[in-house]
Amino acid sequence: MLFFLNIAFKLKRITPPQLYLLGVIFGLYESWITKVLWSGYFDSNGPGLGTILGIGVSEFPVLVFFWHPVMSFIVPVLVFELLTRKIHISHASILTKTTRKTALIVISIVSLSAFIANGNKFNLLSSNISLVVTLVIILVFYSLSRRADLGVFNFGRRGFIALSLYxxxxxxxxxxxxxxxxxxxxxxxxxxxxxFYLLPILLFKKSKTTDMELIAADESRYSIRDLCIFTIITIVATNLATIFSKISSVVLTVSYLILEFVGIILFIYVVYKILNNIKS
Structure with a gap:
């Protein structure tokens, strides 16, 4: 993630659609490293719904078009901005607090809790340890960077070379x-x-650069207090999902199927936004 975020800063392309494209490129590691996009999840005998052109029909849209660009890339960037209270101007609208957006976040957390519970084999101890470890990492990261801003991810030449080699x-x-x-x-x-490497790379390269202007988060944006509330909801929801494993399995299955379509729609939408921006 840091490697691609560094590229975004160096090339001055950090709008949400541009970050999404980098997240898609990032998510393709699920082929070369984990082989999930080719052969299915580790505990499976192959892709859940078979393959088309050699890639998993169900795994690809969820992991490449949704999970990694959104949950593993864009969301951490937005959370960092909320913690530091310094927001890139193109992210301001996403971080503006609304009732509808809050409801969507809570629904997403409930869905996420089913994934966490399943990933920990519905074991209460394991689920809570994973949550605690994640929270500790966030707190340590926050304590080290609360006076910083997104510019901290713009590494120098040596840092970029080290990341590239790694x-x-x-x-x-x-x-x-x-x-x-x-x-x-x-x-x-x-x-x-x-x-699928070439397409987002080409779109990213053709997209327009943006000002690297940061603004202070005001009361209309989500706050650290909101993050704390969402964290509590996540902990409670994960424990409930772990305890009520049968219900959680249903939520997981339905959520996964929904995310397949959401991922495809999101990818098409971002491509449209980028192309429209290039033409304007």
Whole structure:
């Protein structure tokens, strides 16, 4: 994530659609490293709904078009901005507090809790440990950077080279040694992934640069207090999802199916926004 965020700052392309495209590129590691996009999740015998052109029909839209660009990339950036109270001007509308948006966040948290519970095999101790570890990381990160702003992610030349070398090593070792039996032996899986690298890279490159202006978060934006409330809801929802595993499994299945369509719609919407912005 830091590598791609650094690119966003260096090239002055940090609007939500531009960050989304970088998140899509980031999410494609689920092919080369984990092989999930090619062979399904670790505890499965293959992609849930089969493959098209060598990639998982259900796994790809959820992981590449939604989870990694939104939950693993954009959301952490927005949370960092709320913690530091310094917001990029293009993110201001997203962070403006509304009743509808708050309701959507709470619904998303309930859905997320089912994923967390399932990921921890519906074990209360394991679920809570994962939550505590995440909270500790956030608190440590906040204490170290509360006087900083997004500019802290604009690393110098040495930092960027170090990140690049680390990433290259991670991809090479992950591809060769993590579940090597899942490495495809046909051309289609590789070709499809490469196409989905080229498309967001081309759109990102063609998109317009933006001012790197930061504004102070006022009372109309979400606050640290709101983040604390959302955290409490997450803890309660995760524990309930872990206890009521049967209900949680239903929520998980329904949420996953919904996210498949949401991911595809979101990707199409972002492509439309970028193309429209290029033409204007």
């Amino acid at each position: 990433l290259a090593l991670l991809y090479i070792l992950g591809f060769l040694f993590l579940l090597p039996e899942r490495i495809p032996n046909t051309l289609a899986p590789y070709a499809t992934i490469i196409v």
